[in-house]
Amino acid sequence: MRAIALDRTSAKPVLRDDVAEPHLGAPDDLLIKVLEVGICGTDRAIVRxxxxxxxPGADYQILGHEMLGEVVEAGPTAASDYATGDLVVCTVRRPCRLPECPTCAHGESDMCYTGKFTERGIFHAHGYMTSRVVESTEFTVKLPPELRPFGVLIEPTTVVEKAILESVRVQHRLDWVHHLNEEGAIAEDWRFVRRAMVAGAGPIGMMAAFLLRLHDVETHVTDVxxxxxxxAALVDSIGARYWNVAETPVAExxxxxxxxxxxxxxxGIAPVAYELLTALGVNGVLVFTGVPGxxxxxxxxxxxxxMRQQVLWNQVVIGSVNANRSYFLHAVKDLGEIARRWPDALAKVITAHHPMENFETAxxxxxxxxxxxVFDITPSS
Ligand SMILES: [Zn+2]
Ligand SMILES: [Zn+2]
Structure with missing residues (x-):
């Protein structure tokens, strides 16, 4: 079986063809054929x-954490919810399962206290840039078949779902936000965000803009x-506004x-990130998702x-990493709605499909x- 992996000895990416086929182990396991895997800044940082x-002890580690796959075989327990041919996406982080970690015990490995988690394709675990993987249903979500062209965007979307939903939860501190929703579903009510800025028009920023526009937020995207x-044209096409901050600083x-x-x-650029404080409004929330060196x-x-502004304006700065399965469920629902509303714009987010052989350049x-x-791991016939 083939895999794009980071080789320990050479510290370079390689295309291996000798990786052993995985097999179902636990009753709730799924054997999954990998269709596509997105390439992100993290993968390129790993390669650098x-x-x-x-x-520890591994000769190589398979790269890739943004996957889209199709169920080939379901274990006896998994078979009650999954069938052959189901479109699926697997999460990235695996919990530490240590007794001193209450968040991992609650399915929130993205908030792990111990740091002893693993991450597929990133930290101490094989990723998805390979023909087949086995994964538990605990870390898998099902996608409707119509998301086949865009499913590889689920993982980057989950990062933004988490970042924004965390901000929404922070705004529980405002009574008027509570009063917005009498049914009590405030954790999912984005109406406190009347106007938002997204810094960076890469995949994360672009998916943030889509999500904010889906929730009818006035959205301003900045880049250089x-x-x-x-x-910029892509940003405009979903009703957001593009700003070139090389010409207009964020404060302006x-x-x-x-x-x-x-x-x-x-x-992911620290000076750019902190400069955003000069644009943050009263009672505003700034969420960092980029990871600089x-x-x-x-x-x-x-x-x-x-500091004076942060205190006088009740401002909050949050760092937000990864996403647990609950955010994957949000992403499946929202990406489905985005695909119905802006199919052409969403298609433009995926700018290249590479065969695995292109691993070095890509x-x-x-x-x-x-x-x-994205890498086409199993090219569609
Ligand atoms: Zn990524
Ligand atoms: Zn933990």
């Missing part, structure tokens, strides 16, 4: 040696590519738009001014207009 870690280009964007309730950061990124800012270079590139 800046992120992730191989399991000129207006009128591929990404905020001055022109009015109070910004939520900012989703998706750049440990070194570099030094900058200077007016700490007095920003994992080490990023064309200018790329939003999301």
């Amino acid at each position: 040696g800046e992120a992730g870690e191989l399991a 590519v000129p207006a009128g280009g591929y990404k 964007v905020a001055r022109q738009t009015g109070n910004i309730d939520l900012i989703v950061e998706a750049t 440990d070194r570099g990124g030094e900058f200077q800012f007016q700490g007095g001014h920003l 994992l080490t270079t990023q064309p200018k207009d790329e939003v999301k590139a």
Whole structure:
């Protein structure tokens, strides 16, 4: 069986053809044929040696965490919910299962206290850039067949679902947000976000813009590519507004738009991320989702001014990583609605399909207009 993996000895990506076929183990296991796997900044950082870690003693680790697959065989327990041919996506992080970790015990491995989790394709576990995988139903969600063209976007969407739903929960502190929804489903009510900014028009930022527009939020997307280009046109086509912050700094964007309730950061560049505080509005929430390297990124800012503003304006800054299965369920529902509302725009998010043989180029270079590139692991016939 073939797999794109990071080789320990050479510290380079390789295409192996000697990986053993996996087999069903536990009764709730699924044997899954991998159809597509998205390539993301994390994969490229792993290949550069800046992120992730191989399991101790492993000669190689299969890359890839943004998968779309199809059930080939279901174990006896799994078979009550899954059938051959079902379209599925598996989550990324696996819980530490340590007694001192209440979050992992509650299905929230994304909030793990111990750091002793594993992550498929990233940290101490094989990923999905291979023909077949076995996974438990505990870490799998089913997709409707019409999501086949877009299902590979579920995982990046879950990252944004978590980031925004966490912000929504933070806003439980506001009584008027409670009063918005008399049925009590406030955890899923996005109406406190009247105006949002998304920093970075990569895949995470783009999916954030889609989700915010789906919830009828006035949305402003910032990046440093000129207006009128591929990404800016995509942003415009879903009713969001694109700003080139090389020309208009974020503080000026905020001055022109009015109070910004939520900012989703998706750049992974620390000075850019902290500058977003200069655009955050009264009672605003800023969520960081980008993961910069440990070194570099030094900058200077007016700490007095920003701290004063954070206190006087009741502002919150959240870091948000990964996503547990509950956010995958949200993503399946929302991506389905996005696909119905903006099928053409959503199709433009996937800018390249690579065969596995292209692994070297695809994992080490990023064309200018790329939003999301994917590997076709099992090419559709
Ligand atoms: Zn990713
Ligand atoms: Zn844990």
